Amino acid sequence: MSGDVKKDLRAEARNFSATLANASLLKRKDPQSKSLLEKAQQIIDALLADCSKPMPATPPPRPSRGGTGMGQLWVKLDELKRENDDLKRQRTRSSEEKVGSPKSPKSPKFHAPVPGQFEAVSAELQRVKLENEALKVHIEKLQLTIKEHQTVNSNLRDDCKRSKAALEAAQKSAMKAREETKKMESNLQAIKTENDSLKQKLSQNHPTPPPRPSTTKPSSANAASKPSPANPTQKPTPTHATSKPTPSNATKLSPEITTPKQSPATSSPKPRMRTDNRLTENISEKCRPSNIAVAYTTLESQEWMDAKESLEELEEDEHQITQFLCGILMSSYEVSTLVLQSVERVIGYILTNPTSAVTIMPEVQVCPLPTEVADVIGQRLRMTFDKVNGADISELAKQHFSTSNSISSTWSSHHAVQKYIHQCALVTWQMAIQKPPMKLHTADARFDSSRHNLWWSCDQSRAKTIDYFIWPVLYDYEGGNLMVKGCVHAT
Incomplete structure (x- = not known):
């Protein structure tokens, strides 16, 4: 009976070993399970080998092994499976924690970290x-x-x-x-056509008389009957009393009689004789009216535009901005004129009272300056116009300019406005030192297209009355030729 039991156990062990072999083939993708199954198979094979050995004649008494041996193996196998599951979970958790690290090849066992790996990762x-x-x-x-x-x-x-x-x-x-x-x-x-017509009229009114032989030359009979000396009682007829002007004389007199005065162009004011009788510019001087007109136009297109854009960033009213900039320009012009008049007044007072040069007072009497001295002073100032201290004139213009405009409280914080005021001082100083001085004009009440440009927001067809000036008009001198048109807001 015991022999049959042993045979049954051996058969069951072999079947279980075959089952483990099949399971190991099916579990190739899991190295941990495969290793456990192989180990269990080795244990069972070793037990079968021990059982197949010849038994001694008198074997020692052994406790009977019923179905408990296979149960222990199954329990051991379950424990190994649970351990395998725990190792899998630990491995999954460690792989999730290592973010960004290169994937390591799967190994059947959990390896400890390499000692030099931390240094490499830190580096x-x-x-x-x-x-x-x-x-x-x-x-x-x-x-x-x-x-x-x-x-x-x-x-x-x-x-x-x-x-x-x-x-x-x-x-x-x-x-x-x-x-x-x-x-x-x-x-x-x-004018040429009119001159030609006047020449023709003059030649028609004064025709050339025909020749008179009897009055100009005596006949041969009278010459023979009369003695050679002339009769003292007979007065000869003077030639200038009977002679008429010839065409050549008419031609010479016609320019003096018929040449009319040339009228100026209708687009500019009527030119007048300058007080110093200087109808031409001295091109050797840099500070002359034509150059000043160019600088005045540049002031409008550059510094004035920059200052206007800088003030528009404060969202101020355009009406206030344009009036403020125009007022600053006129204030600078008035201060420059005042400075020149002060120079002439002080020099005239010193020339009148030479001893007062030692203790000259701020308030002096108004004394006329001789014309030749004023010309020399003006020429000297025009030669050194670029050396004038524009900052002083700018400060005087700021003090002179009084307005209730809200911009006046914030102009010191705008670099473009300060640059505009400084450039106004330099340009208006050049205007003031001309002889006679150039004139900035903002006193017109009626719109005139020959002297004014209209602001962009105004209606050209309805513009009649000037509301305010945006850019002053520039004349060669007061009442003289127009050099630069002004810009106005008119309704």
Whole structure:
């Protein structure tokens, strides 16, 4: 009976070993389970080998092994499976914690970390940090470069605006010059035609008389009958009493009689004789009216435009901005004129009372300055016009300019406005030192297209009464030729 039991156990063990072999083949993808199954199979094979050995004649008494041996193996197998599941969970958890680290090949056993692995990871982390800092520095440099490019772009746009404004002003001036040239040519042609007609009328009113032989030359009979000496009682007829002007004489007299005065162009005020009788400019002087007119136009297209755009950033009223800038310009002109008059007054007082030069007082009497001295002083001031202290004139203009405009309380914080005031001082000083001084005019009440340009928001067809000046009119001198048109707001 015992032999049958042993045979049954051996058969069951072999079947179980075969089952483990099949299970190991099915579990190839799981190295841990495969190793456990192989180990169990080895244990069972070893037990079968021990059982197959020949037993001694008198074997020691052994406790009977019923079905308990296979149950222990199954329990052991369950424990190994649970341990395998725990190891899998630990491995999954460790792989999730190692984010960014290279995947390690699957191994049947859990290996401890290599001692040099932490140093390599820390070195790699340090290298990545350094690269990150270098990239941050590079990004900051690129941002600075972008800001510089944006600044250059804005400056180029401003220059483009100024260039466009200057080009428009130059085109308007060129069109005006062409129109005036055409008008002058037509006037000249009309004068020539009128002169020719007057010549013809003069020749018709004074025809050439026919020759008179009897009065100019005696006959041969009378010459023979009379003695050679002339009769003292007979008075000869004077030639100038009977002679008429010949065509040549009429031609010589016609320019003096018939030449009319040339009228000026209708687009500018009537020119008048200057007080110093200087009808031409001295081109050797840099400070002369034509150059000042160009500087005045540039002041409007550049500094005035920059100051207006700077003040518009405060969302101020356009009416207040334009009146403020125009008032500053007129204040600068008045201060420049006052400075020149003060110079002439002080010099005239010193020339009248030489001893007062030692203890000259701020308030002096008004003494006329001799014309030759005033000319010398004016010439000297025009030679040194670029050395005048524009900051002093600017400060005097600020003190002289009184307004209730809200802009006057914030102009010191605008660089463009300060630059505009300084440039106004320099340009108006050049106007004041001319002989006679140039004139800025803002006292017109009626709109005149020959002297005024209309502001963009006004209606050209209905503009009659001037509300306020945006840009003053520039004359060569007071009552003289128009050099630069003004800009007005009219209704």
